[in-house]
Amino acid sequence: MASEKHLFALMLERVQAAAAAVLGATADLSRVVVEPPRDAAHGDMATNAAMVLAKDAGVKPRELADTIAQALRADPMIETVDVAGPGFINMRLKPAAWLGELRAAIESGASYGESRMGNGQKVNIEYVSANPTGPMHVGHGRGAIFGDALASLLAFTGFDVTREYYINDAGAQVDVLARSAYLRYREALGETIGAIPDGLYPGDYLKPVGAALAKEFGAKLQNKPESEWLPAVRARGIAMMMDLIREDLAALNVKHEVYFSERSLTAPQDQVAATIDLLRKQGKIYEGRLPPPKSGAVEDWEDREQTLFRSTDFGDDVDRPLKKSDGTYTYFAADIAYHKAKIDRGFNDLIDVWGADHGGYIKRVQAAVKALSGGKAALDVKLVQLVKLLRAGEPVKMSKRAGDFVTLRDVVDEVGKDAVRFMMLYRKNDAVLDFDLAKVIEQSKDNPVFYVQYGHARAHSVFRNVRETFPDFPSEAKARIARLHDAKLDLLTDEAELSLIRKMAVYPRTLEAAALAHEPHRIAFYLYELASEFHAQWTRGKDLPHLRFIIQNNPELTEARLALVQGIVTVLGSGLGLLGVDAPVEMR
RNA sequence: GACCCCGUAGCUCAGCCGGAUAGAGCACCAGCCUUCUAAGCUGGGGGUCGGAGGUUCGAAUCCUCCCGGGGUCGCCA
Numbered sequence: 254m255a256s257e258k259h260l261f262a263l264m265l266e267r268v269q270a271a272a273a274a275v276l277g278a279t280a281d282l283s284r285v286v287v288e289p290p291r292d293a294a295h296g297d298m299a300t301n302a303a304m305v306l307a308k309d310a311g312v313k314p315r316e317l318a319d320t321i322a323q324a325l326r327a328d329p330m331i332e333t334v335d336v337a338g339p340g341f342i343n344m345r346l347k348p349a350a351w352l353g354e355l356r357a358a359i360e361s362g363a364s365y366g367e368s369r370m371g372n373g374q375k376v377n378i379e380y381v382s383a384n385p386t387g388p389m390h391v392g393h394g395r396g397a398i399f400g401d402a403l404a405s406l407l408a409f410t411g412f413d414v415t416r417e418y419y420i421n422d423a424g425a426q427v428d429v430l431a432r433s434a435y436l437r438y439r440e441a442l443g444e445t446i447g448a449i450p451d452g453l454y455p456g457d458y459l460k461p462v463g464a465a466l467a468k469e470f471g472a473k474l475q476n477k478p479e480s481e482w483l484p485a486v487r488a489r490g491i492a493m494m495m496d497l498i499r500e501d502l503a504a505l506n507v508k509h510e511v512y513f514s515e516r517s518l519t520a521p522q523d524q525v526a527a528t529i530d531l532l533r534k535q536g537k538i539y540e541g542r543l544p545p546p547k548s549g550a551v552e553d554w555e556d557r558e559q560t561l562f563r564s565t566d567f568g569d570d571v572d573r574p575l576k577k578s579d580g581t582y583t584y585f586a587a588d589i590a591y592h593k594a595k596i597d598r599g600f601n602d603l604i605d606v607w608g609a610d611h612g613g614y615i616k617r618v619q620a621a622v623k624a625l626s627g628g629k630a631a632l633d634v635k636l637v638q639l640v641k642l643l644r645a646g647e648p649v650k651m652s653k654r655a656g657d658f659v660t661l662r663d664v665v666d667e668v669g670k671d672a673v674r675f676m677m678l679y680r681k682n683d684a685v686l687d688f689d690l691a692k693v694i695e696q697s698k699d700n701p702v703f704y705v706q707y708g709h710a711r712a713h714s715v716f717r718n719v720r721e722t723f724p725d726f727p728s729e730a731k732a733r734i735a736r737l738h739d740a741k742l743d744l745l746t747d748e749a750e751l752s753l754i755r756k757m758a759v760y761p762r763t764l765e766a767a768a769l770a771h772e773p774h775r776i777a778f779y780l781y782e783l784a785s786e787f788h789a790q791w792t793r794g795k796d797l798p799h800l801r802f803i804i805q806n807n808p809e810l811t812e813a814r815l816a817l818v819q820g821i822v823t824v825l826g827s828g829l830g831l832l833g834v835d836a837p838v839e840m841r
Numbered sequence: 842g843a844c845c846c847c848g849u850a851g852c853u854c855a856g857c858c859g860g861a862u863a864g865a866g867c868a869c870c871a872g873c874c875u876u877c878u879a880a881g882c883u884g885g886g887g888g889u890c891g892g893a894g895g896u897u898c899g900a901a902u903c904c905u906c907c908c909g910g911g912g913u914c915g916c917c918a
Binding site: 284286288289290291292295299301304305307308313314337338339340341343382384421423424425426515543545546547553554555559561570571573574576577578579581583584585587588609610611612613614615616636638639679680681683684685687695696697698699700701703704707710711714715718719721722762763766767769770772774775778781782785788789791792793794795796798801802803839840 | 854
């Protein structure tokens with residue numbers, strides 16, 4: 254029921270209406286928010302309306318608050334209105350309002366929390382984009398999961414989302430891949446290749462590539478100059494590496510709709526050249542010199558005139574080169590053409606997910622997007638910080654030279670998709686993440702993955718158990734929900750039960766805020782809190798049997814409480830779904 | 842040297858486009874198992890929000906400077 258407004262959105266409208274009635278229709282109400290107060294003792298909902306509007310109105314916040322509060326008191330959904338602190342308006346809704354929201358959640362089911370906030374706006378989100386030169390590591394996995402969850406969240410909140418993978422199949426690295434694969438090809442034909450030379454990829458994962466090449470070409474490529482075999486070997490190598498990457502992503506349930514090849518930007522048509530020409534005509538490109546970098550990082554710096562993009566005109570720190578000394582394009586030049594292609598496909602809302610080591614690259618690409626779109630398109634770059642792999646608190650040793658680094662697939666195979674996905678989302682994207690292989694599979698409350706999944710499973714165990722007392726209660730989900738449709742929700746009067754409903758009702762608002770901020774981790778934290786309140790209510794029934802969900806001789810109360818449980822199940826299931834984590838019906 | 846990210850309880854981290862006495866988990870202390878899964882719950886102690894200024898009725902949040910950790914800085918992608 255995406256068309257109906259959730260309770261917080263509804264109350265925001267009413268508060269804004271009340272404010273407009275007091276201040277007139279011209280008042281700017283955009284900064285007014287309605288949110289759950291920090292302290293539940295203050296009420297169910299609080300608004301800052303009086304405080305943000307007081308200045309323009311030329312009134313004291315408290316006075317304005319009193320006036321708006323008076324207008325709100327007429328609202329039939331509101332029980333009490335108080336003014337507190339510097340001018341907060343605290344509201345307590347009638348229980349019926351919350352119970353109505355619970356009913357809406359149950360009846361909306363999987364679509365509860367869906368919104369039209371995005372208005373169908375096209376969003377392109379590019380993530381993973383790992384080089385097709387070998388298996389992915391856990392850092393790639395974090396970007397993959399982050400991008401995937403963000404895409405799901407944006408789609409759920411009303412954006413028209415395209416998930417995209419940029420294949421870096423054009424640079425020097427894929428030539429290295431080709432040479433490495435060629436070596437394995439010779440090996441597959443029976444040659445002794447000895448140690449893999451420095452500068453080539455040593456991993457065993459190229460052996461199947463060599464074998465496949467030997468099968469396809471026989472000895473035809475053997476003892477031939479590089480120019481004769483490299484393009485074909487490179488193409489086979491890239492294809493097989495992409496297959497490998499796609500499989501690894503599939504194991505994490507990460508999918509993309511568009512795989513965009515960097516190579517396709519230069520052949521058959523050279524779109525990079527075309528883009529440079531276009532920008533040059535617009536005066537955004539010139540031939541000039543750059544000051545040398547202020548670090549020792551560039552040893553063979555040579556001062557020369559080169560083709561430069563005027564990125565400083567669009568917010569960057571220095572102008573950026575588009576061609577290397579050998580005349581080929583820089584990665585940046587291709588990236589400009591790539592982002593132009595996105596804009597040309599109708600995207601004005603671009604999101605790129607990169608590793609933190611690419612942070613220094615943000616301004617120039619944003620500058621390019623600005624220049625290409627005349628300021629119409631915006632690029633938000635989300636950096637994912639590195640992942641530190643631990644096992645029971647001890648760092649997992651990884652030596653890339655020895656080739657024994659732990660791949661993403663190793664981790665997924667060891668702890669499972671759900672643990673990887675949840676833990677990677679249980680942290681802000683720009684914070685370094687400790688990933689403990691031992692902890693994430695622990696079946697205890699110390700493991701947030703388990704804790705939230707267990708909450709969902711525990712709720713379902715209530716549905717199973719109730720049939721021992723009331724055998725006619727349906728076991729199948731659809732029939733259960735239909736049965737709960739007529740539950741007498743006003744029997745839910747316990748304060749903790751109502752508090753649980755209020756927590757549940759924050760879900761749609763949490764999703765909208767997370768979507769606007771491009772921060773899917775907020776969903777994970779919210780789910781943890783909701784699960785926690787549910788576990789608490791469960792345990793309360795131990796000491797206080799009258800608070801149990803199943804009450805022996807009271808089918809009506811039992812039904813009402815099962816409706817509450819159904820609401821929790823709905824939200825936990827929905828939120829886990831957005832994160833791409835399974836919501837199990839029982840823990841095994 | 843410049844730019845970017847981070848700095849919140851002993852530890853790991855939240856803090857919702859500035860808001861009401863700064864939160865959670867772990868760890869520590871004290872409790873709760875004759876059946877809705879103790880795979881859990883309840884209570885307690887513990888913080889100059891890195892530092893100093895500034896803007897504001899109000900700053901962990903915005904601005905400036907400084908300190909500490911990480912990253913990046915034309916021909917890697």
